[in-house]
Amino acid sequence: MTALLDVYGLHASYGPTRVLHGLSFSVSDRGVTTLLGGNGAGKTTTLRAICGMVARTGEITFAGQTITRSSTEHIARLGVAHVPDGRGTFTRLTVEENLELGAITRRDRNDVVDDLERVFGYFPVLQKRRGQQAGTLSGGEQQMLAIGRALMLRPRLMLLDEPSFGLAPRLVHELFDILTTLNKREGVSLLLVEQNAALALELADHAYLLETGRIVFSGAAREIREDEKIRRSYLGY
Amino acid sequence: MELLLQQILAGLATGTIYACIALAIVMTYQAIGHLNFAQGEMAMFSTFIAWQLTQWGAPYWVAFFVTVAVSFAGGVLIELIVLRPIQHAPVLSHVAVFIGLLAILNSLAGFLWDFNVKPFPTPFGTAPLFANGFIDAHQAGMIAVTLFLLAFLYVFFRFTRVGLAMRAAAHDPVSARLVGIRVGWMTALGWGMAAAIGAIAGMMIAPVVFLEPNMMLGVLLYGFAGAVLGGLTSPAGAVIGGLIVGVIENLAGTFIPVIGGELKLTIALAIIVVVLVMKPQGLLGRPVLHRV
Ligand SMILES: Nc1ncnc2c1ncn2[C@@H]1O[C@H](COP(=O)(O)OP(=O)(O)OP(=O)(O)O)[C@@H](O)[C@H]1O
Ligand SMILES: [Mg+2]
Numbered sequence: 001m002t003a004l005l006d007v008y009g010l011h012a013s014y015g016p017t018r019v020l021h022g023l024s025f026s027v028s029d030r031g032v033t034t035l036l037g038g039n040g041a042g043k044t045t046t047l048r049a050i051c052g053m054v055a056r057t058g059e060i061t062f063a064g065q066t067i068t069r070s071s072t073e074h075i076a077r078l079g080v081a082h083v084p085d086g087r088g089t090f091t092r093l094t095v096e097e098n099l100e101l102g103a104i105t106r107r108d109r110n111d112v113v114d115d116l117e118r119v120f121g122y123f124p125v126l127q128k129r130r131g132q133q134a135g136t137l138s139g140g141e142q143q144m145l146a147i148g149r150a151l152m153l154r155p156r157l158m159l160l161d162e163p164s165f166g167l168a169p170r171l172v173h174e175l176f177d178i179l180t181t182l183n184k185r186e187g188v189s190l191l192l193v194e195q196n197a198a199l200a201l202e203l204a205d206h207a208y209l210l211e212t213g214r215i216v217f218s219g220a221a222r223e224i225r226e227d228e229k230i231r232r233s234y235l236g237y
Numbered sequence: 238m239e240l241l242l243q244q245i246l247a248g249l250a251t252g253t254i255y256a257c258i259a260l261a262i263v264m265t266y267q268a269i270g271h272l273n274f275a276q277g278e279m280a281m282f283s284t285f286i287a288w289q290l291t292q293w294g295a296p297y298w299v300a301f302f303v304t305v306a307v308s309f310a311g312g313v314l315i316e317l318i319v320l321r322p323i324q325h326a327p328v329l330s331h332v333a334v335f336i337g338l339l340a341i342l343n344s345l346a347g348f349l350w351d352f353n354v355k356p357f358p359t360p361f362g363t364a365p366l367f368a369n370g371f372i373d374a375h376q377a378g379m380i381a382v383t384l385f386l387l388a389f390l391y392v393f394f395r396f397t398r399v400g401l402a403m404r405a406a407a408h409d410p411v412s413a414r415l416v417g418i419r420v421g422w423m424t425a426l427g428w429g430m431a432a433a434i435g436a437i438a439g440m441m442i443a444p445v446v447f448l449e450p451n452m453m454l455g456v457l458l459y460g461f462a463g464a465v466l467g468g469l470t471s472p473a474g475a476v477i478g479g480l481i482v483g484v485i486e487n488l489a490g491t492f493i494p495v496i497g498g499e500l501k502l503t504i505a506l507a508i509i510v511v512v513l514v515m516k517p518q519g520l521l522g523r524p525v526l527h528r529v
Contacts, residue, residue, distance in 0.1 A: 101401065
């Protein structure tokens, strides 16, 4: 498998504080990679660094193109949709406007209309609330909106920062079913950050474990799932 | 009764100008989070450009649209050259830059066109609209032009993709970048539009207040009062605030004899202070929330 996203020797810092110390990992084309790790390990920062939202050095290639020095908006235009920590909803705009913004850089306007229907197919509740201010949605609904908005880009790669956060268990499973469909049927590659390691390992083909800004373990998701010792010592389940 | 009605109409006429300036201020404020004190001087400078064009023999509407285009470009350039480099600088740096810009534009206009008061043409004429009217054809034209402008802006922001992108960039620049919006371009575009709106306001009010480098001082204060009254975070509020200030100014000047012409400007300042004390978020603005 060829890599869609290749990260090599990634360092990132907030002002003078360095939080990532030379990460190397990749997401294969049409693959699912998960980043696991405890609070403050640097998972969110890793996703931000890929999108150019924090100062970074190293080498990041997306679809064969070096993006280490590209701007956030340029990287989005290449087809990288980031569903950030805290969802990044435009709270004062309507649900429909939020979804339109997901596709704002696309030129194929007719397909955008179809994609809106497709997103409503995945998340019927968004259709019911399409005229409502996004800030008035429940947390779970906002999470769906964030993912729906990312889909509107027709991304090649989605970066998902704890998509299950704050969702009821039934919704979490629904969400992961949708992510599976997106990956298997639509061929969207995923880089998934999750607290829920068991769930993430089921969806992922590859996993990396982060501790204080370093990768301490990596391997095929299946192996990690089946290796009790690793699960116990690193993932706590 | 009829006097009152006519005074309200006349107040609305100048109110539309305050509404435009208030709107320009709010647009800039939403895009960069700072109040542009130089908005009035930018409008004044634009008006001089229009005057110069008519002096060179350009027909009114040609001068009008050329001025709008030049002002738009000027606004974009000011953002790129002066404000982009200090975008992360603290509030005081912005205040200093805006005051500098104000002084430069003011003295440059004085240098180029001197400080003598000049008449400015109106395309609508000055015939009274009603038999015993206070409101004349120019005031009516002023209302029509600004209403048209406001309708245009409403449609632009509400129904076009660029308008949506500009709103998104102003509300949440970080998320806007994540969906691929070039936030820097949106800010520059916002400056261009604010400058163009100011230019239209300047050209509309110039036949009333006459043309000279300090012509916009009062207008800017009333515009600020309107923006504060409506809420600095709400473009619709700014427009309504501007109209209300125009009406209040006119009624107070007519019906409260002590106020007359001289004290009218005090009203603007009084409105600003009262609103800031009683209802800091204005009529339509969002309250500023602080985490506790
Ligand atoms: N804006 C910031 N400024 C300074 N330091 C930050 C900032 N954001 C995060 N950090 C620090 O960087 C480190 C990594 O944080 P990060 O948010 O990437 O962790 P995380 O793995 O996503 O954690 P969590 O599971 O809690 O979301 C932490 O030590 C954190 O304190
Ligand atoms: Mg995080």
